[in-house]
Amino acid sequence: MDKILRIDMGAPGGPKAIIGPLGPYTGMGGRGMTSMVVYEEVPADCHPLGPENKFVIAPGMVTGSAASTSGRISVGCKSPLTGGIKEANAGGQAGQVMARLGYAAIILEGAPAAGAMYKIVINAQGVDISDATPYKGLRNYDLAEKIKAEYGDKVAMISIGPAGEMRMAAASVAVTDREFRPARHAGRGGVGAVMGAKGVKVIVIDDAGMKMRKPKDPERFKAANKRFTQGLRQHPVTGEGLPTYGTNVLTNVVNEAGAYPAFNFSQGQYDKASLISGETFAELQTRRGGNPTHGCHRGCAIQCSGIYVDKDGNFLTKQPEYETVWSHGGNCGITDPDVICRLDFLDDDIGLDTIDMGAAIGVAMEAGIIPVGDAEGAIRLVDQEVGQGTPLGRILGGGAASTAKAFGLERAPVVKGQAMPAYDPRAVKGVGVTYATSTMGADHTAGYAVATNLLKVGGDVDPLSAEGQIELSRNLQIATAALDATGFCLFIAFAILDQQETFDAMVEIINGMFDTNLTGDDVVALGKKILSMEREFNKKAGFTAADDRLPRYFRREALTPHNVVFDVTDEQLDSLYNW
Template identity: 40%
Template sequence: MWKILRANMSTLSVKEEPYPDDYMGLGGRSLIARVMTDEVDPACGPLGPGNKLLLSTGAFAGSGLSCANRLSVGCKSPLTGGIKEANAGGTIGTYMAGHGVRLIIIEGRPRQEGLWLLHVDAAGKAALVEAGAYREMDNYPLVEALMARYGNDIAVASIGRAGERLYRNSTVQVTDYGSNYPCRAAARGGVGAVMGSKKVKAVIFEKPAVRCSPAFADRERFFALRKDLNKILADGAAGSPLRRVGTADGVVHKQEVGCLPVRNYSGKKLEGIEKIASARFMEIINSRGRNGRACQPGCVVRCSNLIQDENGSHLTGGLEYETVAL
């Protein structure tokens, strides 16, 4: 049932390809590593036409297994020169799986100036759409504009002006479950710059009119194991600080073991860490936020959060321990 969408930006064309038998069992990081090895010259320039941007679901996407619908974004990194996979929650992995798409390959580079959307409609038809009107638009107003155009029931992976300008630390932002805020970040390796080099502003999936279902070798056995595993995860998360606080619960511990990114991993400790520790974080959550949220459909861990300002306006979601410390 799985397929590949290949967008060639040099010819401004999109085609469907069958998913190779050799790739069965791969997903996310492993699939990205395999495709990069198979298709990309390791000597290519990260921001040149020879590099490819890959968007992949996990191996169990669409199966109902908790946490299985995350998105992996891969390329040759403009920061390291190696293969990079950046991971994000949000809704687009679920929508990709619903359309039967395991992998998107964006390759080449447009021969003319311009900016494009890669849009997949409810029937599964994929097309490149001119997007000059969205140039230099930040992710939040961009998603609002895309919902006005395509409806509210869409999933989006997009770049802001940093990605368009090829900033080598730029991110690909993914819409959140329940809010559709683009606050889930594939944040490592400069994947946003590679997306910008392809002149793709956003990848948009409409909710599938007919949902694809994975093929199971033994459906009943898988469903029984899935039920057991999801229960183990839910029971473990129910009493965990991870659900109440999220990964920000680990700020103090991460500093103690030396892996908090203080001043770009300078090895120094953050003074006044109690001001951003979990107790302070919970004060903010209780006064103007929400916790225990799922960032993607079907997640039973629910470690995400929403943070609002003093006036009740949205600030961010999924605030993580590294971001808190930076």
């Protein structure tokens, strides 16, 4: 990857594409690239939907090579949801395709003429930008059909649905998977709204004629890749739990630990959790002829994604993630897997973050907009209200924070405006520290302390005690920032945290790719560099220590069954970035 594509969406006479060298961004990839571009080029005090913000897409450092499980793509900008820096990460095919064309980043700049909407097609011949007015208002799956009819299903597509066009703060960016379904999403932080503000409906990326990226030291790369893949296959989480059940294997685990935030974070266990567990979903899918073991991109050795079909065997949605099953299921008192899957499909189709959308519905239920457990009501809210952009839909589409504000509720489970995912911070205190202090707002993936608190991966830190959580979250946040730059899927973390030889093999893949001699210390240094840039951007955007806090009710309201509150002190939280 040796070039960057910049498109000035507001250039006189229409969008103008310029392909240039990497310059100061040489060596960066994924989150490292997106956060560095935003840090260097976006005024921190700009409006996220204004012309000064930039929308950055970057494949990981080794994406597009034969490195196992490395097809991730990062989307970055200033977030309209948090007001801070944002990197949202997705699987699907786009990362590999973009990397094989040699692009380390696509940067959308400026603002188009009012009402303009464009399609960008990128292939080996260059870049073509054309009017996308006929695609306006299309949901992602209909859009995919039209793109497939024109370009075939070997290309990759990055797109927004109506939520992005309406610039909703919970709007996602969709990425097509191996079967050209727009089912993988850079979900968090309203990145879809920023793509919408740049006037881009869809980016079609075609790597026909291009080859897999070649490592500089093929033998070293190949040997390391073999050891790495073996390590993924032998670890019980990456080799068995995730391939068999997907991430929803966590429903029973988290529920049994008393950390399952049922009914808008009002209790820590859900008595009907087994009805929506990964085991239940997998059994249903096997019986119906779906597929619970599927890679979201080619070359994934873990294969945690899946295909969910209805009772007649027709595709309903991709296998929903644990966080989605929680947000639309246990969080809302909904126990029908088909309803949860319908909601997952609607989120993907309209282009919405499933976490913030489910959290918003949970808040709406608490506010009495629809009854708790009202499955048809939840579908109506997403499909008819958010999808159609009604006034109520606009509130919900702004996420849990805007919904709580509109209906006068204190109990908005958000940090920096972003909804907490499926782990109650009172009973998994390490992830509570991550929610509070992450540069991204409440984001479990930013420092997945659940691994060590509940799954006993990478050590054992008591989830109910404040002790040791700062150090745990700090180390995980540093490691994750680096991992998000490489292009490897975050789920490799289970294996590399537990198995030193698998971690070493991962570093050795990078060394083989670039003919370097990096060590674990260099990985840590990269993570710190990325976090420091992100933190600095947020400070310039106006964030203070007061933004690194959970809502106060998490300190006041005890969570059953352990009767615990969040008791990591403010002083401890403020020490997270002391390294």
